[in-house]
Amino acid sequence: MPPNTDPHHYSMAPKHKDPALIAQDMEELLKLALDRGAREARLTSGGAVVFDESLARVDKALEDPDNLTEHWPVRMPLDSLWDSLRSFRYGVFFCCLAPLGMPDQGQGWIEDVYYRQACLQAASIITALESDAFNRGYHMASGFGAGNCRSVLCHKESRCQALVRAKGCIHPYKARPTLAAVGIDAKAMARNLDVPLVPDRVNLYGLVMVG
Structure with missing residues (x-):
């Protein structure tokens, strides 16, 4: 296959100077989220992320002595993280739905x-x-x-392997902090971005910030 000579293709730097191409890229990311199963997807930015430290405190309060939900990082430095997220120019906020009749598991252990x-x-x-x-x-x-990554990805493990000395996360390319764990108010963002709430269903939110 011959090399792509388009100067705007993928990581070619000039494209970042072209607002029209950036807008096209963001629309493609939105489409990808929907194609992968998101019910709704919206563009956002670092300045539009809603933070609420009380959400992170609730998440930490759910850590249990049996290590069912505890996972790395146990204590995330929110101030530096929030400053970092505010610096992102773009983001994709999306929503998926849990099955009908499922209770909201929040940051706790997931049985179903x-x-x-x-x-x-x-x-x-x-x-x-x-x-x-x-x-x-x-x-x-x-x-x-x-969903707590400990109970989503490692529910068959006795504990989070990233907390075991000399070991690392066994799902580094999948495991991500939840929005609540880092103090991001997903419901407030959904309201601000006009993402409709589906009654009687658990609305599962995700966010990807793009530099």
């Missing part, structure tokens, strides 16, 4: 396999968006998902 699958779908959208953004030349992308 179908609820877990819904969280996995959100996780797959995040990794797809991060990968596609990188391939388009946006080399700074940071995703946040739904």
Whole structure:
């Protein structure tokens, strides 16, 4: 296959000087989120992310002595993270739905396999968006998902392997902090971005910030 000679293709730097091409890239990321199963997807920016530290405090309060939900990082430095997120120029906020009749598991342990699958779908959208953004030349992308990664990805493990000395996360390309864990108010963002709430369903939100 001959090399792509288009100067605006993927990571070629000139494209970042072209607002029209940037807008096209963001629309493609929106389409990708929807194609991967998101019910709704909206463009956002670092300045539009809504922070609420009380959400992170609630998440930490749910850590249990049996290590069912505890995972790395146990204590995330929110101030520096928030400053970093505010610096992102673009972002994709999306929503998936848990199965009908499922209670909201929040940041706690997930027992139901179908609820877990819904969280996995959100996780797959995040990794797809991060990968596609990188391939388009946006080399700074940071995703946040739904569902405690300890109970979504490692429910068969005795504990989070990243907390075990000399070991690391066994799902580094899938595991992401939840929005609540880093103090992002997903419901407030959904309202601000006109993402309709589906009654009687758990709305699972995800966010990928793109540099």
